[in-house]
Amino acid sequence: MVLVYIEVRENKVKKSSWEILSEGKRRAIELNMEACAVFVGHDLDVLAPEAFQYGASKVYLLENSLLSKYSPSGFSYALFSLIKEINPEIILFPATSMGKDLAPRLAAKLGVSLASDCTETASRDGRLEVVRPIFAGKALATFKFKSSPQIASLRPNVFPLIEPVKEKGEVIKKDVEVPEEQVKGQTVEIITEQGVEIDVTEADIVVSGGRGMKCPENFNLLRELTSILPHSAIGASRSAVDSDWIDHQHQVGQTGKTVSPDIYMAFGISGAIQHLAGMTSSKYIVAVNTDPEASIFKVADFGIVGDLFKVIPYLKKELKKVLL
């Protein structure tokens, strides 16, 4: 069995979990295994059936009132008890902040190694093989697992969703026993940044600003673009973040986030090696910079040598014509 962890935040399933389930289903078919999904928390019934569309033949719901608030130790305890019971050969997590809490805890509990933040998976000789970036993507390493279960976390926004499956599967509800002292460290509150709905790692289009933006207020020009572009988010270079022009959550690069959107638009970003490490797996890269020698142009699919302050107003106009 390939078991996939489905992340629920504020009573909604995170889309990246469906991407991971889709990838898990693709491997399961090749390996002649079933793909199953597991949810942990409280009041999960209404969320379960969507997992069938993405390839799960069984959905496990692990519920306990102590799990109504997220806690890494509590959630991994619950997952461990299920895994001891159903013995999956492969366990997949989305490499989101929650997945990066749970996958290593679970792996350590089971005494097996973990391949983190994988960008490719394959079946080889009845086992899983994975590829993951190291050194912020300056190298790619392919791993196989010497022990079982084989556990991997997969990068969001990389794996395509499967064509929706029509068959309904089975929902198996389990009231897990979780001792109170196992739930240490619980979420008390989630604080959202004003006006930010999509994280830069989840967006289809990233509109990113660097030192060329000159001041924090100018980032509003980029926000005007994201208000028109569907499923988009603001990114930033380290330079802009270190100058306190924008919050670190938006930083793209080796000491920021690694993004792989369909389009990465770099405004006033020179393209330092550390920045490139964070965005060269984008499908298309577009750059605007006054310096024709800027390194960003070496990787851009489309580049404009020009003044972003002059280009953006026209770009906004042209995009409105097409999108609104």
Add this chain to the structure above:
Amino acid sequence: MNIFVFIKRVPDTESKIRINTDTNSIYEEGLNFVLSTYDEYALEEALRLREEKGGKVTVTSVGTEEALSILKKGLAMGADEAVLLKDDEPERYDGLRTARIIAQAVKKKFPDYTLLLFGKQSVGADNAQVPAMVAELLNLPQVNVVTKLEIKENSGVAYREIEGATEKVNFPLPAVISAQKGLNEPRYETLKGIMMAKRKQIPVVSLQDLGLSEEDLVSQLEIVRMQSPPERKAGKIIEEEPAEAAKKLVEFLRKEAKLI
């Protein structure tokens, strides 16, 4: 308050990485090795907490003798003690092995701790596994990717980054915390610190001293292949007037990228 900070020696982020495809490893010659970026935030936080609440900060690393250089840097920044957990194995990109070594060291050598601090991930292996694995092996609460930390008598409050938001977490002590950029501004080493660190003898603990078995130390991940990422080539670069340039960009997005 006893705080332990776990640090790692990594190639600096400026480095171009060259791959030895015969041994499936990276070429280390010519690389400049430094203290991993996120570890600096962890160490700085430990020093601030000591300033606020008193206690002791010990900095430690799992690695070869070459790790002594970053342990000295930790001392120069202001840590009270440094310990090398000597491991001569080359990088295996396998967090479980490192976590087992650390957990055992904590049990045997550093039993009286309040906080175990880490960087959220090393800027080399990029695993982001060791802190959570250590927390599990020691049955401790963990908060990862922390941007703000408040420590009280027997508990703490941490603010951490999640997708598009910040999560506020209450946790009991002792605990594992991994640091994110923005937690603080790391201080520089002082000249006095550097001189003192130079003279300090750093104790070395071997894996045998820790009583770890062969089985515990075997890596369970096998590197099949290591390669460079596919190279991106430059596409169309234009120098037109802004109005025309914008039109051509939108045309590119529609016709070639087919995305809008």
